[in-house]
Amino acid sequence: MTYTLYYSPGAASMAVHWMLIEAGIPFEARLVDIDTGAQHDPAYLRLNPAGRVPTLVVDGVPRHESAALLMLLAERHPDAGLAPDLESPERPEWYEMMVFLANTLLPAMRDWFYADSDGDPAGAEAVRALAERRIEAAWDRLDAHLADDRAWLIGDRLSTVDLLAVMLMRWSRNQPRKAINWPHLGPYITRLRALPSFIELNAREGLTEWNNPVS
Ligand SMILES: N[C@@H](CCC(=O)N[C@@H](CS)C(=O)NCC(=O)O)C(=O)O
Structure with missing residues (x-):
């Protein structure tokens, strides 16, 4: 299973980025800085014609929509325990x-x-x-x-x-x-x-706002 995440700091890609880190799933991260308009780059538009993040390339196929990507990853990596079991009442x-x-x-x-x-x-x-x-x-x-x-x-x-x-x-x-x-x-x-996975996520995305105060 191979994954490449196209993300922009703090954007809708953040939850997917967090999940990949939390679950210890190997992936490659590629920055698409929406503040500089990188989402409109022709090369990125070929992966995501809507020009939005996230895109997760799953085994070579670009996939979209943050919630769908989280659910897909939960199904592909059940050992991560990030979704209740199929038969669970939850x-x-x-x-x-x-x-x-x-x-x-x-x-x-x-x-x-x-x-x-x-x-x-x-x-x-x-x-x-x-x-x-x-x-x-x-x-x-x-x-x-x-x-x-x-x-x-x-x-x-x-x-x-x-x-x-x-x-x-x-x-x-x-x-x-x-x-x-x-x-x-x-x-x-x-x-x-x-x-720890949230702290690591913020470090990797270079986010300094909205963290717990350091004690
Ligand atoms: N429903 C989409 C929303 C994606 C979305 O709107 N992403 C925003 C960032 S939070 C984006 O790419 N904005 C750039 C733009 O619209 O130009 C998802 O959950 O993946």
Whole structure:
């Protein structure tokens, strides 16, 4: 099995990058810096015609969509334990939560960050206002889910849901209402950010914002 991850620091590629590190899966990482427009490079567009990150080349075939890539990797590497077993009662919840994050929260985030370029700039403020409501409703839902003081979003161990959720929570750091300020999301984020794989991920992507304070 061979993997090449095309990523941009802190972007939607982050959860996939995190999973590859956490699971100890060998891979090659290639930077596509979206801040410099590298996603529009003709060579990259041949791998990802939408001009977005991530792309994960799996055994020579370019694959896309962060949530799908996490689920694919979980299936190809079951020993990593990053998804509940097929027969486990937690498996349906895992599907539900992966799709909720990918289908509801991630598009609202895209709208918030790209309202001016994906749509008519004249309507951007209204788009962002609606996106904010959707994002905050998602924090409410995830916060309520963690209200029983569980350590992880699904079951009793880390899963791809946590990797995707924390990446999305990180994106709220400069938004008017930050996920970290929700009562149960705050301690959850602090716990997840302390994982050695998260620290390693930030080092590899050169990210210095939104880490736990060094004690
Ligand atoms: N649904 C996609 C979203 C990918 C996406 O929007 N990536 C952003 C970065 S977070 C991107 O590539 N932006 C560059 C652009 O749109 O030009 C996924 O989850 O993989």
